[in-house]
Amino acid sequence: MNSSQVAVDVHAEPADTRTVVAQAIGLTRRYGDHTALDGVDFTVREGEMIGLLGPNGAGKSTLLNSLVGLRRPSAGRCELFGGDPSVPANRRALGMTLQETGVPGTLKVAEAVDLIAAHYPEPEDRDTLLARFGLDEVARRQAGGLSGGQKRRLALALAFVGRPRLVILDEPTTGLDVESRRMLWDSIREFHAGGGTVLLTSHYLEEIEALAERVVVLVGGRVIADDTVDAVRGLARVHRVSMVAGELPELPGVLSVERADQRVHVMTSDADELIRALVRLDVDFSGLEVQQATLEEAFLTISGS
Amino acid sequence: MSLALVHTRYQLTQLVRIPVAILGAAFFPAASLVFFVVPNTRDNPAGATLATASMVVFAVMISNLFGHGTGVAEDRSRPWDPYTRTLPIGPAVQFLSRIFTGIVMMMVSLVPVVIIAALFTPATLSFGAFVLAIGTVLLVSLPFTMMGLAIGYSMSTKAALAIVQLIFLPLAFGGGLMSTPGDEPGFIQTIAPYVPTRGAVELMWAVVGDHQVNPTSVVSLAVWTVLFGSLAVLAYRRDEGRRFH
Numbered sequence: 170m171n172s173s174q175v176a177v178d179v180h181a182e183p184a185d186t187r188t189v190v191a192q193a194i195g196l197t198r199r200y201g202d203h204t205a206l207d208g209v210d211f212t213v214r215e216g217e218m219i220g221l222l223g224p225n226g227a228g229k230s231t232l233l234n235s236l237v238g239l240r241r242p243s244a245g246r247c248e249l250f251g252g253d254p255s256v257p258a259n260r261r262a263l264g265m266t267l268q269e270t271g272v273p274g275t276l277k278v279a280e281a282v283d284l285i286a287a288h289y290p291e292p293e294d295r296d297t298l299l300a301r302f303g304l305d306e307v308a309r310r311q312a313g314g315l316s317g318g319q320k321r322r323l324a325l326a327l328a329f330v331g332r333p334r335l336v337i338l339d340e341p342t343t344g345l346d347v348e349s350r351r352m353l354w355d356s357i358r359e360f361h362a363g364g365g366t367v368l369l370t371s372h373y374l375e376e377i378e379a380l381a382e383r384v385v386v387l388v389g390g391r392v393i394a395d396d397t398v399d400a401v402r403g404l405a406r407v408h409r410v411s412m413v414a415g416e417l418p419e420l421p422g423v424l425s426v427e428r429a430d431q432r433v434h435v436m437t438s439d440a441d442e443l444i445r446a447l448v449r450l451d452v453d454f455s456g457l458e459v460q461q462a463t464l465e466e467a468f469l470t471i472s473g474s
Numbered sequence: 475m476s477l478a479l480v481h482t483r484y485q486l487t488q489l490v491r492i493p494v495a496i497l498g499a500a501f502f503p504a505a506s507l508v509f510f511v512v513p514n515t516r517d518n519p520a521g522a523t524l525a526t527a528s529m530v531v532f533a534v535m536i537s538n539l540f541g542h543g544t545g546v547a548e549d550r551s552r553p554w555d556p557y558t559r560t561l562p563i564g565p566a567v568q569f570l571s572r573i574f575t576g577i578v579m580m581m582v583s584l585v586p587v588v589i590i591a592a593l594f595t596p597a598t599l600s601f602g603a604f605v606l607a608i609g610t611v612l613l614v615s616l617p618f619t620m621m622g623l624a625i626g627y628s629m630s631t632k633a634a635l636a637i638v639q640l641i642f643l644p645l646a647f648g649g650g651l652m653s654t655p656g657d658e659p660g661f662i663q664t665i666a667p668y669v670p671t672r673g674a675v676e677l678m679w680a681v682v683g684d685h686q687v688n689p690t691s692v693v694s695l696a697v698w699t700v701l702f703g704s705l706a707v708l709a710y711r712r713d714e715g716r717r718f719h
Contacts, residue, residue: 237560257564265560269553275491276484287480288561311491327557 187214190262190335190366191236195245198231198390205231207390208245213335213368218361220381221370222401224468228390229370230268233339236368237265250335261289264333268340270324274313278304278323281312282330289331302326303352318349325353329360336360338369342376354379374405388468407467408440412447414454420446424470436462436470477563481571486578496582499541503533504586510652512594520683521654522597527607527678528651529587531671534611535645537580538618539625539638542572546626547634550713565710569623576619577612584611599682607681614674617695620702621670627709645671655679667691670698 191213198206206228213219213236221229234240235247238254252259272281279295286292299305302322307315312323321344328336338357342350357380361367371377377384377398384401386394394401407424411434417426422439437443440459447454462470489495507529515522549555558568591597599607625634649671650658658666666672667688673695679685 234556239556239559257562260560260562263560263562265557267553267557267560270557271553273488273552273554275488280484280487284480284484285561287477288563324557 185214187216189213189248190215190250191337191368192248193232193236193245194248196232196235196242196247197244198228198235198240199243205390206235209387209390209392211385211392211395213366215334215366216361216364218357218367218380218382219369220377220384220398221368221387222374222377222384222468223370223387225372227387227468229387230339231390232387233337233368233370234267237263237337261331262334264328264331264336266325266328266336266338266341268343270327272312272320272323272327274311276312277309278312278315279308281323281327285327285330291332292330293332298326298329301356303349318345321345322349322353325356329356333365335366335368338367340370340372343372350376374402378402386468388471393468393471404471405467406438407462407470408437409460409462409466410435410437410440410443410457411460412454412457414452417452418450420450432456436466478567478570478574481567482574482578485571485575489575489579496579499537499579499583500586502536503529503583504590506532507587507590508594512590515595515597517596519596519598522591522595523599524655524679524683524685526587526591526595526597527682528655528675529591530584530607530611531614531649531675531678532646532651533583533587534580534615534674535618535671536642537583538576538615538622539642540622541576541579542619542622543625543634543638544631546572546623547629547631550627551631569706569710572623573619576622577615580611580615603682607678610677610681614677614695617670617674617699617702620699620706623706624702624709627706627713645669648672649675651675655685668694670695673698 189212193206193209193211196206196209196211197204209228209232211232221232223229231240235242236249236254237260238247238249238256241255247254249259250262254260272278276284278299282295282298286295296305296308299308302325304319304322304326307319312320315323321342325338325341328338336357341357342353345353354376357367357369367380369376369380381398384394384396384398385392386401386404394404396404411432413431414433417433417435420435420437421442422437423443424436424438426436427434435443444457444459507526511522511525511529515525622638625637629637646652648662648665649669650662650666651671653659653662667690672688673691673693676685676687676691677695680687
């Protein structure tokens, strides 16, 4: 496999007839002279469960915030349920959890749910919802007195109050303990099984693997991969092979080569094949180390090659 | 409209749970009344009534400038604010609920002023004039509400607090709130008609006592209201989706 094949991102899709619920068309967003999103085309269809993956600063939050009308595009446009997301009526079937959603400290948990419920025609039953998110016992407590995990679960519960068709969750489980994370995953799966559409971001490939059917990888404000979980997992299987060596010959499966002091660091999509080649070509190396690249390294390598 | 009332109720719920905030709003005008009006108007019912009206306008200004100016700026700095903007509501609900909340807080801050004036000064007012005065308070609070919103939607909490602290005393003295009507220092008589507090307090004086309103003051009050109203709407629009650069 050579590097150009690794970076192939367009998955030939059969014509999809499901309704488009959210869409970015040539979306560019700049902050001053920093370009957070660079001509992103992205479509979410009814019933999909999409994971948006990428390193910090890749533009994930900017993309989500643009889709719901919190950010105006510098160029291109966004549509939510077929209309302009900054028009309130187009947000009626949306549930959102931002990366930070500090419920005002003096509001009680039940009050926060009631406040959000007042915005929707057929809200979820409050007690059922709180029980589902493990918050029934703290319903009468002020939000300021909750633990970090409880605050996060409350913010997530609020996304489901209005019986949305689409929920957008920005790093839903960051800072959650394992038990809360499982609880949330179950809620998301249940919502999806009932026909709901889910778009979520995460730093964790594990979380995306557990939930998503489709993965979109964003690096440096561009979509570098948009495919099934299996395909992206293959893309992300990058190893770092490092050794002390002089000039290296042409090697197979090399994504990038970096030199630091005496050592050469080679990022590769197939570490076994690389090492076989090193031996076969009788390269004079020592201190060989092979490590699984982090997701972040993997995506940066793929996007850079 | 009903959603605006729901938001108002929740804003008030939050404020009531931090009672110090309410005490703070009510303190300054009441203290001013005690120190400036009570000792100087012992045998002068008409003067006491006019001076009380001045303190009421002072309270109206402080309540709205601080309440909206620093209150909105503070809310905007918190993550709850962008979250509420993903709900299916537009600016009208947010604006109206803030104005309603501001009116309630303003009325609360006026209660001690009215009680102190009734008990410790010879100020008097007929029931009809009292009701009319309440209506006038609502009307003349508008420019200060808009000024507060314009400040709150266009700057950070620290900047908003600094600006409000910088302008509230000049506005009070410049409009003649701290002087006996008709007996202001010369330069204040010159500038007062163009200061928004002046039109406000002259309308109040006309309702509670024998005062001939200066048309210039009222026209400039209307101009200020429109100006600050436009600035507030502009600041809100500019604020949409342009945070955390």
